[in-house]
Amino acid sequence: MPLDRVEASTARQRLDGFLRGVERRALRMAEFATANREEALDLVQDAMLAFVRNYAAKPEADWPPLFHRVLDSRLTDWHRRNQVRSRWLSSWWPAKNDEEAEDPIATAPDPGEVGPLARLMGEDAGQALDVALKQLPLRQRQAFLLRIWEGLDVADTATAMRCGEGSVKTHLWRALNALRQALEAHR
Amino acid sequence: MKQPQDWTDRARALLDASAQHLDGATVSRLNQARQRALAVQAQRGASGWVWSRRLALAASLALAAVMFWPDARNGANPAATASAALSPEDAELLADGALELTDEPEFYAWLDADDEHNG
Known part of the structure; x- marks a missing residue:
């Protein structure tokens, strides 16, 4: 077998392994954004195609933030389209505003508190988290999922979300506080 | 003592389970x-x-x-092909059009005979 064909086969295997490893979490992220599995599947497929077309030749270490950059772009587009549609369909469906002023002291976690999910067990905890994540604004949710779940560092998360590292920290801070408050309500 | 953000570990585990x-x-x-x-x-x-x-x-x-296929380079100029068998001076004359070759074998035979005759 020619050398370039061997290399192509190896590259395909690596790409396959990467996509296989990330696809389920990507689907769940898209589901949190769309609340619809079919639409989520379409978005993930689009993201895979665009990632392979544009970034497959990049170094493997760069793939996670680049894949999520593509997916995040798809989710943002979907969100924008949905907002426009919603604005036309219904004027009484206010969109959440990421930039709402919050009192950081009032929303700061209690250092003595072990955490809201500690009180929830099994499916209850999963459902509570699911609902709380769906209620988050898109940017806050993405910051939480990319940093906490996907394990990207701040710089890679900023790359994926196409924003500054400071914005990532702000979105994450707000997401953590909002999730904590939402999950506290399940007590 | 647990840190305030430890609940995120549990959140991560729940999310992993939902994906699996x-x-x-x-x-x-x-x-x-x-x-x-x-x-x-x-x-x-x-x-x-x-x-x-x-x-x-x-x-x-x-x-x-x-x-x-070196002839291909000069295929458009037959005179240049013949110049390969000529002296450099003849080749220059040929290139200038001052020397014409003939295809008549009698001419070459006469030329050779004349050379022999003249020693």
Whole structure:
């Protein structure tokens, strides 16, 4: 077998392994954004195609933030389209505003508190988290999922979300506080 | 003592579980989506490989033509072909059009005989 064909086969295997490893979490992220599995599947497929077309030749270490950059772009587009549609369909469906002023002291976690999910067990905890994540604004949710779940560092998360590292920290801070408050309500 | 953000570990575990427990149909759809994306990559790779081969073949043919078929370079100028058997001075005259060669064998025979006759 020619050398370039061997290399192509190896590259395909690596790409396959990467996509296989990330696809389920990507689907769940898209589901949190769309609340619809079919639409989520379409978005993930689009993201895979665009990632392979544009970034497959990049170094493997760069793939996670680049894949999520593509997916995040798809989710943002979907969100924008949905907002426009919603604005036309219904004027009484206010969109959440990421930039709402919050009192950081009032929303700061209690250092003595072990955490809201500690009180929830099994499916209850999963459902509570699911609902709380769906209620988050898109940017806050993405910051939480990319940093906490996907394990990207701040710089890679900023790359994926196409924003500054400071914005990532702000979105994450707000997401953590909002999730904590939402999950506290399940007590 | 647990840190305030420890609940995020539990959140991560719950999210992992939700991703692992997808139904078979969804997993199959994801697999198809991945294969489609990889097929695009394979097509692009194959296309690039084919074009590389074509380019290499064309370059080889061009090189062979230059190396083993030198007349091709000067094919448009028959006089230059004949100049290969001439002295440099004759070649220059030929190139200037001042010397014409003839195809008549009698002329060459006469020329040779004349040379022998003149010693």
